[in-house]
Amino acid sequence: MHWIPHVNVGFRGLERIEDQTTMLTLETSRLVLRPWQDRDRAPFAVINTDEQVRRYYYPSVLTAMETDEMIDEINEQLAREPFGFLAIERKSDGALIGGGGLSRPGPEVPGNFPLEIGWILGRDYWRQGYATEVSHRWLEFAWRNLEAECVIGYTSSINVPSRCAMEKIGMRRVEDGDFDDTTVPVGNALRPHVLYRIDNPMR
Numbered sequence: 001m002h003w004i005p006h007v008n009v010g011f012r013g014l015e016r017i018e019d020q021t022t023m024l025t026l027e028t029s030r031l032v033l034r035p036w037q038d039r040d041r042a043p044f045a046v047i048n049t050d051e052q053v054r055r056y057y058y059p060s061v062l063t064a065m066e067t068d069e070m071i072d073e074i075n076e077q078l079a080r081e082p083f084g085f086l087a088i089e090r091k092s093d094g095a096l097i098g099g100g101g102l103s104r105p106g107p108e109v110p111g112n113f114p115l116e117i118g119w120i121l122g123r124d125y126w127r128q129g130y131a132t133e134v135s136h137r138w139l140e141f142a143w144r145n146l147e148a149e150c151v152i153g154y155t156s157s158i159n160v161p162s163r164c165a166m167e168k169i170g171m172r173r174v175e176d177g178d179f180d181d182t183t184v185p186v187g188n189a190l191r192p193h194v195l196y197r198i199d200n201p202m203r
Helices: 038-048 064-080 130-144 160-168
Strands: 014-016 022-024 031-034 085-090 096-103 116-121 150-156 192-199
Touching (some): 031 096, 031 130, 038 064, 038 116, 064 085, 116 130, 130 150, 130 160, 150 160, 160 192
Parallel strands (some): 116 150
Antiparallel strands (some): 014 022, 031 085, 085 096, 096 116, 150 192
């Protein structure tokens, strides 16, 4: 799944943080989805250096500096817009398990879609239903708060786990929607992509 933030509309569920910027916080039964904090940098860097976690990402593993730059960019976007890619914290022990959220699709994605959904979880937190839980919360937010017409997801054609995860939350593959991700080099196995979509059931 792509997950880096690339509609300015009203929304609820706000929190006032230390720098006095209003940013979004959401919750599920087991998780808190919140803006990134300095204490998240080290554990998120560990996630981004795991070759298994980033098997279907390009580029693959990231340095700690690249992760820091990513967190800064994400929080800058969260300060400007009513959605973004939030840190995922487990309520039971405060562990950072990864990140997930909504962003604008990049120019490499065909069509004129308003929002994409994405996530990344540390390997210790796989197969526990967290990706599904986070995704359902974000979709609820997209429908009720952003009044989005639809949300898309996309990933490399060979990324079967993420394709199954998207189907599990009700997304369906877009007919004739396959495309080459131009941010990935020609000839790389991760370049061919598939596009998934889910429509707002409240419309």
